[in-house]
Structure formats: structure tokens, C-alpha cells
Amino acid sequence: MTSRVAFALLLTLSIAAPLTAQPANDPVPLSFNDSGEERRFHALVAELRCVMCQNQSLADSNAQIAHDLRREVLDLMRQGKDDAEIKQFLVARYGEFVLYRPQVDSKTWLLWFGPALLLAVGGFVVARIVRQRSAASTPAPNDDEQEW
Structure with missing residues (x-):
């Protein structure tokens, strides 16, 4: 019985020891x-x-x-x-x-200037999409003669 208690105590201490690590x-x-x-x-x-x-x-x-x-x-x-x-x-x-x-040197240009380049390319793409959509959506003809 004493050896079992000692074994259980030793096992508990060996498991708990890493928990006290700082x-x-x-x-x-x-x-x-x-x-x-x-x-x-x-x-x-x-x-x-x-x-x-x-x-x-x-x-x-x-x-x-x-x-x-x-x-x-x-x-x-x-x-x-x-x-x-x-x-x-x-x-x-x-x-x-x-x-x-x-x-800032040739190896780090992309790191320094990449975000600005990405922002400029994104702005160009957005502007192009907006222009294409505005050109595609022509206003309906003003037809005053038609009755509804």
C-alpha cells in the first residue's frame, strides 16, 4: 500500500513539474x-x-x-x-x-514601393471598370409620344 501511494505521489509530481515552468x-x-x-x-x-x-x-x-x-x-x-x-x-x-x-536598396524595392504600386494598379483597374460600366449603360431615349 505504501509503495502505491509513493508511486502515485511520484507520478503526480512528475506530471505537475512542467506546469511550474517559468x-x-x-x-x-x-x-x-x-x-x-x-x-x-x-x-x-x-x-x-x-x-x-x-x-x-x-x-x-x-x-x-x-x-x-x-x-x-x-x-x-x-x-x-x-x-x-x-x-x-x-x-x-x-x-x-x-x-x-x-x-532602401535594390533588394528591398518591392518591400518599400510594392504597396504603393499595388494601390496604383488597383485604382487603375477600378477606374477602368467604372468607365466601362458607364459607357455600357446608355440612357433610355426620351419618348414623349408614347402613352402608358
Whole structure:
């Protein structure tokens, strides 16, 4: 009887253990030298995308890689690199996906100008349909002689 109770207790604890799992938290919070460094850091990580999370900024993500990247960004800032150099470093490592606002170049023209092009084509199609329908619907002849 005692072995059954012990087995049931062990089984219950092994099933319940994953339920107590917590999301990854930064074990040591970041400390900043001054408020200027903190403002620059928060502005920079808000412009960077977490490489694991699809649509979260580096500032908003709780993924472990986001914690590591925030530390990396702070280390690069303390090495004297400016924001453009930090972004170039991350783009070289993770690709343009890491930027919320990628650079305008030949590879990203469709991304930047595609919505405007799609809107212009849609406007042209709608205007053409409206013109065709207005030309097809001719007004009925005004016949005053006919009695109803």
C-alpha cells in the first residue's frame, strides 16, 4: 500500500513539474552608466527585431536569444560603436530580418514601393471598370409620344 501511494505521489509530481515552468528571465538585469545610455539603448532595441520571435522587437521579447542580443547591443555600445555600426553588425550576423526598417536598396524595392504600386494598379483597374460600366449603360431615349 505504501509503495502505491509513493508511486502515485511520484507520478503526480512528475506530471505537475512542467506546469511550474517559468518563461526565460534575464538572470542579471542590465545596469546602465547614465540615463543617456539607457535612452539610447531602449531606442536602439525598439528598432531591432527578435530573430526568434516573428513580430516582436528586441525590447519586447522574452526569448533567451533576445536577452543575449540585448547584452550584445549594450556591450557594443560600451565599445564606442554608433547605432549604424551596431545595426550593421547584427545584419551581418542575422540578415536584414533583424531590422524593422530595412535599408532602401535594390533588394528591398518591392518591400518599400510594392504597396504603393499595388494601390496604383488597383485604382487603375477600378477606374477602368467604372468607365466601362458607364459607357455600357446608355440612357433610355426620351419618348414623349408614347402613352402608358
